[in-house]
Amino acid sequence: QMHKAEQLEDFLFGKEGALDEFGEEEAAPLSVEELLGSKTTAKSKVKTSSKPVAAWEDEADEEVVVEVASKSRSRKLRQSEKEKELTGPEYTERLRAVHKGLNPRTDWADLPAERKAKKRARREEDEESESEDDEDDDDADADGSTGDVDGLESAVRRAGDFVVKSQRLPSGELEASRLKDANLAEPCNAVVQSVNFHPNGQLMLTGSFDRTLRLFQVDGNRNPKVQGVFLEDMPIHQACFSGDGGHVVCSGRRKFFYQYDLQAGRVERISGIIGRDEKSIEKFVISPRGAPQSLVAFFGKEGHIPLVSLKSRQCIGTLKMNQEVRSAAFSDDGNQLITSGVGGLMYTWDIRTQRCLGRSVDDGSVTTTGLAASPDGRWVAAGSDSGVLNIYDRSTLITSTSKKPSAPGPLKTLMNLTTSLDALTFSPDSQILAMSSRLKKNALRMVHLPSNTVFSNWPTSNTPLHHVTCHAFSPNSGYFAIGNEKGKVLLYRLHHYSRI
Numbered sequence: 001q002m003h004k005a006e007q008l009e010d011f012l013f014g015k016e017g018a019l020d021e022f023g024e025e026e027a028a029p030l031s032v033e034e035l036l037g038s039k040t041t042a043k044s045k046v047k048t049s050s051k052p053v054a055a056w057e058d059e060a061d062e063e064v065v066v067e068v069a070s071k072s073r074s075r076k077l078r079q080s081e082k083e084k085e086l087t088g089p090e091y092t093e094r095l096r097a098v099h100k101g102l103n104p105r106t107d108w109a110d111l112p113a114e115r116k117a118k119k120r121a122r123r124e125e126d127e128e129s130e131s132e133d134d135e136d137d138d139d140a141d142a143d144g145s146t147g148d149v150d151g152l153e154s155a156v157r158r159a160g161d162f163v164v165k166s167q168r169l170p171s172g173e174l175e176a177s178r179l180k181d182a183n184l185a186e187p188c189n190a191v192v193q194s195v196n197f198h199p200n201g202q203l204m205l206t207g208s209f210d211r212t213l214r215l216f217q218v219d220g221n222r223n224p225k226v227q228g229v230f231l232e233d234m235p236i237h238q239a240c241f242s243g244d245g246g247h248v249v250c251s252g253r254r255k256f257f258y259q260y261d262l263q264a265g266r267v268e269r270i271s272g273i274i275g276r277d278e279k280s281i282e283k284f285v286i287s288p289r290g291a292p293q294s295l296v297a298f299f300g301k302e303g304h305i306p307l308v309s310l311k312s313r314q315c316i317g318t319l320k321m322n323q324e325v326r327s328a329a330f331s332d333d334g335n336q337l338i339t340s341g342v343g344g345l346m347y348t349w350d351i352r353t354q355r356c357l358g359r360s361v362d363d364g365s366v367t368t369t370g371l372a373a374s375p376d377g378r379w380v381a382a383g384s385d386s387g388v389l390n391i392y393d394r395s396t397l398i399t400s401t402s403k404k405p406s407a408p409g410p411l412k413t414l415m416n417l418t419t420s421l422d423a424l425t426f427s428p429d430s431q432i433l434a435m436s437s438r439l440k441k442n443a444l445r446m447v448h449l450p451s452n453t454v455f456s457n458w459p460t461s462n463t464p465l466h467h468v469t470c471h472a473f474s475p476n477s478g479y480f481a482i483g484n485e486k487g488k489v490l491l492y493r494l495h496h497y498s499r500i
Contacts, residue, residue, distance in 0.1 A: 061088035169431040171448040174455040175495040182206075182218055182481050182489040185225040192469055192483030194239040199289055201475040201500050205248060206489055207239030213250055213260065218479060220493060229267060231258055237282035242310055243289040243334075249296055249310070253280045259310065273298065273306045273315045281306075287351075288375075291334020295351070299325045305339060307351070317354045321347055327371040329380070331394075338380060338397070340368035345405055346382060348398045358398035359405040363390055363413070372424035372433070379411075379449065381433055383421025389414040389435055391452055412452035416445045423470055427477040432494075434480070436468040444468045444482065465490065474500050 068074040068091075069084040077086065077094040086094065181187070182195075183206050190209035197204050197218075203226065204218045213229040213236060234252040241248055248260040255272045273281065283299040294310040303321035305328065308314065319339070326341035336357070340346045344365035348357045362368050362382045370383035373394065380392045396408035419439040426433050436444040442465045446455045459465060467485040474480075478500035482490040 061092065064088035064091075066091045167429070169429075169448065169496050171451040171453050172455070173457040174432075174446055174448075176458050176480070176492045177495065179220040179491045179493055180223055182216055182223050182491040183214065183225075183487075184223055185216065186214060186228070187489075188212070188214070188487035190235075190487060191485045192487060192489060193237050195470050195472045195481045195483040195489050196240050197472055197474045197479070197481070198241050199243075199245040199475055201479075204472075204481060204489075205239055205241065206483065207236035207250060208487065209235040209237075210487075211235050213239055213248065218474070218481075218491070220479070220491065223491070227265075229260055231267075234258065238284060240284075240286050243287055243291055243294055245289075247310060249284070249286060251282050251284055251298070253282050255279060255281070257281060257284075259313070268313075270308075270313050273300075273308060275315055276300060276304065276306050276318065278304075278306070285328045285330055285337075287330050287334040288332065291330070293334070293351070295334075297328055297330075297337055297339075299328065303341070305337075307354075319347075319349050319354060319356075321345075326367060326369050327383075329371040329373040331373055332375050332377040338371055338373060340371055340382065342367050344368050344384070346371070346380075346397060360392075360397045361405050361407045363407070363410050364388060365390070370421045370424040370435070372426050374426045374430040374433075374449070375428055376430040378430065379426075381424050381426070381435070383424055383435060385420040387415065387417040387419050387421055387437060389417075389421060389424075389447075391433075391447075391449075414445075414447065414452070414454065416454050417443050419443060423468070425471055425473060427473045428475055429477055432473070432477070434471050434473075436471060438467050438469045438485070441465075441467055444471070476500055 188208035194207040305319040323343040365384040390410035433447040470483040476499040
């Protein structure tokens, strides 16, 4: 033992006279294992361990039998009506399949072997596409064509991860998941009449018949309440942020309306519209952000549409339709206003001159109950009291210069709903149009643009929306909020959009 200790000391710190013996051949020193008396061989160093078992796998699950026929919630796991019971592994596999169907974005949970298999499959697919492209190029050269477009598509396809994800929303299915209710901190005590996002995307308002304007900070997790404003003498029929986001306008079945200054925290009651004897100004539309003037267009009686400046709080003019106004929408630049109502005629107005640019017939409509103009200025959506939705090219609505209204054909007519369409909302990127009716339960559909097709997977008849009264998109289309008659604002995350 003393000898081994001396050898270990010499091995670690060097022995005396080492410099004198430099260059002389020495015996090979003992290894550390030998010095410590370890008899472990090379084979014994390798630990023989079995394949690691996932933490969520339990041997006892194989003995479990789950009954799936008794409850309606578990019947969807059956592959045939004859199945009444499932073993533990089968039950787990069915649940996993349902989860993947509802939440496709689970690539991060794949095991390393699965990731390698997917990469290998993608690589083989790319190689096949490259070989097909080469054949196509050879054919094109033989025909004498340039093939610039094919070359561009091939270059984009071969770029792989270096290409940023396309912002074009695919049609067919919409990937959405429900978050905590946007007004979970304080639900409304009555029907939600309005929901609207602030231009910064972090603030959302709700207005209802309980006479309270509520502001929430929407983060998808806690959604805390920021402020509440109680309007003692007015149940709120409509509330909306101004285009610049500095104010909130609230209206009801009263001769007056309220304007709330967000920065000063001050509520101002504006007593009526000078020059107009309006007993109720419950409905309105606000000019969009970037418009030359910050205006509010109220729906007056007998087809009158008073225009009120938010800066001066005064009426700067009145537009006049031949029929009662039921719906209106500002153009994307705020220079035009499209109105409609009883009779199904759509009027296009020039806000600067306050003159009618043209009238158009809403195809098949007796009363137009909803209007919306896309933020990119391309489309106008018109909904009728029968549930029919017409989508028009906006440029065709003002082609007529005669006194007779024009009759432009709609680009698409959708009849997915059967009751009056009272809420139409375009997403900020103009790729989605939400339409709903409050007269029927779960009556909400999402339309893809420009294909003008309804998304098939969401929402469904089983989605717990209840009677939808209003809805709104966040500034970058990442959130979609839905107000209903129960006083709740349901919040959904649209996963196609990376930003909120």
